[in-house]
Amino acid sequence: MASQRNLDLGTALAEAERRFVDAHPHSARRHRDAGRVMPGGNTRTVIYYPPFPVAIARGEGCHVWDIDGNRYTDFVAEYTAGLYGHSEPAIVAAVKAALDDGIVLGAPNRYEARLAELIVDRFPALELVRFTNSGTEANLMAVSVARVFTGRSKVMVMQGGYHGGVFIFSGNGSPLNAPFPFVVVPYNDVEAARAAIRANAADLACVILEPMLGGGGCIPASVEFLAMLREETRAAGALLIFDEVMTSRLAPSGLHGALGIVPDLLTLGKYLGGGLSFGAFGGAARIMERFDPSRPDALGHAGTFNNNVLTMAAGVAGLTQVLTPERLIAFNAGGDALRARMNDAIAARDLAVHVSGRGSMMNVHFVRGPVRSPADVASASKDWLKLLQLEMLARGYYMTFRGMLVLSLPHGPAELDGFAAAFESILDEYAPLLR
Ligand SMILES: Cc1ncc(COP(=O)(O)O)c(C=O)c1O
Numbered sequence: 001m002a003s004q005r006n007l008d009l010g011t012a013l014a015e016a017e018r019r020f021v022d023a024h025p026h027s028a029r030r031h032r033d034a035g036r037v038m039p040g041g042n043t044r045t046v047i048y049y050p051p052f053p054v055a056i057a058r059g060e061g062c063h064v065w066d067i068d069g070n071r072y073t074d075f076v077a078e079y080t081a082g083l084y085g086h087s088e089p090a091i092v093a094a095v096k097a098a099l100d101d102g103i104v105l106g107a108p109n110r111y112e113a114r115l116a117e118l119i120v121d122r123f124p125a126l127e128l129v130r131f132t133n134s135g136t137e138a139n140l141m142a143v144s145v146a147r148v149f150t151g152r153s154k155v156m157v158m159q160g161g162y163h164g165g166v167f168i169f170s171g172n173g174s175p176l177n178a179p180f181p182f183v184v185v186p187y188n189d190v191e192a193a194r195a196a197i198r199a200n201a202a203d204l205a206c207v208i209l210e211p212m213l214g215g216g217g218c219i220p221a222s223v224e225f226l227a228m229l230r231e232e233t234r235a236a237g238a239l240l241i242f243d244e245v246m247t248s249r250l251a252p253s254g255l256h257g258a259l260g261i262v263p264d265l266l267t268l269g270k271y272l273g274g275g276l277s278f279g280a281f282g283g284a285a286r287i288m289e290r291f292d293p294s295r296p297d298a299l300g301h302a303g304t305f306n307n308n309v310l311t312m313a314a315g316v317a318g319l320t321q322v323l324t325p326e327r328l329i330a331f332n333a334g335g336d337a338l339r340a341r342m343n344d345a346i347a348a349r350d351l352a353v354h355v356s357g358r359g360s361m362m363n364v365h366f367v368r369g370p371v372r373s374p375a376d377v378a379s380a381s382k383d384w385l386k387l388l389q390l391e392m393l394a395r396g397y398y399m400t401f402r403g404m405l406v407l408s409l410p411h412g413p414a415e416l417d418g419f420a421a422a423f424e425s426i427l428d429e430y431a432p433l434l435r
Contacts, residue, residue, distance in 0.1 A: 136164025274314025
């Protein structure tokens with residue numbers, strides 16, 4: 001058992017931060033320099049954490065190296081976009097082949113319809129699909145078409161949900177959110193959401209949610225909650241949109257396929273572009289055919305890079321050569337086993353810690369479980385998450401500042417065992433403070 005720390009959380013955090021600063025002088029300098037030309041030295045809020053983020057120089061398999069020369073096993077996995085790892089040979093070869101044929105063709109190319117076919121075949125909710133450059137754009141398009149299709153305005157979302165930089169519903173939301181009339185309901189609260197749908201039925205265009213909150217803490221929706229939403233939106237004449245930008249990786253047919261609940265529209269992103277910029281939205285033909293440009297009343301959908309050859313080629317290679325259903329199922333089972341091991345370790349020490357999630361996505365929370373909604377973790381100190389990140393970095397494991405852990409295909413038993421052992425050593429070290 002690791003030596004137990006006779007410290008308070010503030011002192012432990014200050015010590016860990018000092019060690020972090022000492023180990024990352026180049027990252028510190030890069031951050032300072034970047035601040036001259038980018039606000040806070042940053043162009044993507046989620047990858048900032050104080051005092052400065054480690055800058056990554058390169059990745060290979062499931063490992064990354066920072067510019068200070070430290071090597072980590074990567075449990076950030078690009079917030080789920082990195083499912084294939086950093087150097088999957090089939091994807092690298094496909095991108096190189098596409099590059100050789102020119103990269104800005106300005107026309108339909110030979111990859112996009114193949115990727116669309118693979119994706120439509122995979123996910124039960126999809127009859128027709130369109131590509132975008134990001135998950136955010138996919139959600140903007142899905143919500144917008146829902147409003148046009150229904151002729152209604154209101155958009156119901158979940159407290160703690162996240163659908164992109166203009167769809168942030170944690171805490172008090174964001175002043176930058178898209179200017180839709182949002183109705184925010186508590187996640188997994190069957191009766192509150194049912195009542196809100198009924199109360200807003202006359203002008204409710206859609207309900208959009210993640211079937212498991214991703215950035216909101218890897219909190220799965222109950223089947224009862226999703227089934228109620230399916231039934232009530234249908235009765236209200238509103239569309240049900242599942243944002244599976246993250247969760248589609250949890251089963252070969254996506255989380256909605258695994259649960260047997262089919263939304264009207266589905267949004268996708270992240271790994272499906274092989275690790276390159278990607279988004280997609282699609283669903284029932286009766287809705288999506290409105291985008292057919294040969295129709296006199298066609299809805300326009302623009303995007304210079306919607307069918308960019310690198311993403312399309314990488315996506316096809318991933319789905320045809322790498323991500324077989326068997327492999328995806330085994331991959332997620334590995335995540336379930338890791339999460340179970342971490343929760344067993346917590347229970348054995350009787351600590352106020354819980355790991356939520358499903359399959360290859362999980363989140364550590366510094367509260368006693370179970371965790372059913374963001375409200376259940378609202379009171380937890382963020383300092384513990386920060387300390388966990390610093391302690392994991394010091395042990396050679398790259399992870400997010402918010403406790404989210406994501407697996408990638410190259411993670412093998414050695415990496416998962418090593419991670420679990422490192423986590424257990426941290427629990428031992430701080431156990432007296434966590435009871
Ligand atoms: C559930 C969900 N929806 C949408 C998005 C936005 O995707 P992107 O970052 O590609 O715009 C994210 C990104 O993390 C997400 O987790």
